[in-house]
Amino acid sequence: MLVIIMDPPWRIKGAQQNDSSFMFSNSKFNLEYDTLSNQEIMNLKVERLSRKGFLFLWILSNQINTAYEMMNKWGYEVVDQVVWIKLKDKKIYLSHGYYFMHSFEMCLIGYKCPPGEQIEYNTKICNDVLFGEVRAKSQKPEELYEIADMLMPGSKKIELFARNHNLRAGWFSLGNQLGETYEKWYNIVNCDNCNEPIYIGIKRYKARHEPDYDLCEKCFESLEKNHDDFFQMNNLVNEDVLHKYHSCNHCMTEPIWGVRFACIDCENFDLCECCFD
Incomplete structure (x- = not known):
């Protein structure tokens, strides 16, 4: 696989009931899916999926240092990042945060290539800021997939922790929330x-x-x-x-x-x- 997209189920502080007695640990942060600890995400054998190529990793802003460590463990050098500014009805969207309200998400871009080898890819295909509407829970903007497709057109691509609304033609999708058990997906x-x-x-x-x-x-x-x-x-x-x-x-x-x-x-x-x- 030359392109990997990951949106891990990060364990958000305060997302679990009885997380602590701190005043912000309330049910507003409860998630509807199981989460993984940082160590559990780090232990994933992502490096086995690809010898060379790009990794797009959606992260929590307060886990950026841990995300860099993960990239390094999996053999990737962080070369850039994409910031998604969330919109709702064309206005800046405010969502719950632990200390501050959140209006953006960040995706790190990692690159690896063995010595003596080369990878063909297109450069300067877009800028590093996306403005996109908030849709279903955990659904990321379509533009990131388009960036990946333009970056390495025709290459083999995989998405980890995919959901039904992420499915795309030409991509191999893995996730435990795929299939008829979950909300039926249509190419709308x-x-x-x-x-x-x-x-x-x-x-x-x-x-x-x-x-x-x-x-x-x-x-x-x-x-x-x-x-x-x-x-x-x-x-x-x-x-x-x-x-x-x-x-x-x-x-x-x-x-x-x-x-x-x-x-x-x-x-x-x-x-x-x-x-x-």
């Missing part, structure tokens, strides 16, 4: 006019010539646009289809998960929706 597309989600089972209209532009049925019928510039996608299935015998001929993702675009003029030429857009 938002209407680019009203910004409402277009769930699977609802018609959507994709632009033929404008990249990554989709409309719900209501907006499609009301907008003064040339309807010939769109094609209809019925979304008849109840969940994303895994096209196990088809790979994307652009990004080489195999298999294609979700919508598959097949060329009607070429033989055996397919694209995933990301590459089509």
Whole structure:
């Protein structure tokens, strides 16, 4: 694996009931999932997953020194960091903290490469600050995955401690909160006019010539646009289809998960929706 993303279940001080008698140790900090101690996270054999490449590690701001130690143990040098400024309705989001209110999260970026070897990757693809809306609990911004994809396009990628809402085509996801036992995940597309989600089972209209532009049925019928510039996608299935015998001929993702675009003029030429857009 050339790219690893980790969002460990850090043991937040005050997150456990009866953590201490200190006034801030109350139920507001209770978490809905099991946590790991710093030593338990450090003992994970992350170094065995990759000989070289990048590690994106989401951390707690008060555990930054411990996170550096973890990176070093796993063979990575911390080369940069990405800060996610949390937004809610386009305003700075305030969440509970132990001493101060929190409005950001930090992701350390580690790099390793054995002596005498090289890694091909793209540089200067973005800046180190993300502004993104807060969504489901523990759900991180989509932009980080896009950064990883742009950094090393077509490479093998894995996410540890993944959840259903983190699943992405072309990624290998590991976590104990994946599957039907937990909230069902859908590859939800938002209407680019009203910004409402277009769930699977609802018609959507994709632009033929404008990249990554989709409309719900209501907006499609009301907008003064040339309807010939769109094609209809019925979304008849109840969940994303895994096209196990088809790979994307652009990004080489195999298999294609979700919508598959097949060329009607070429033989055996397919694209995933990301590459089509």
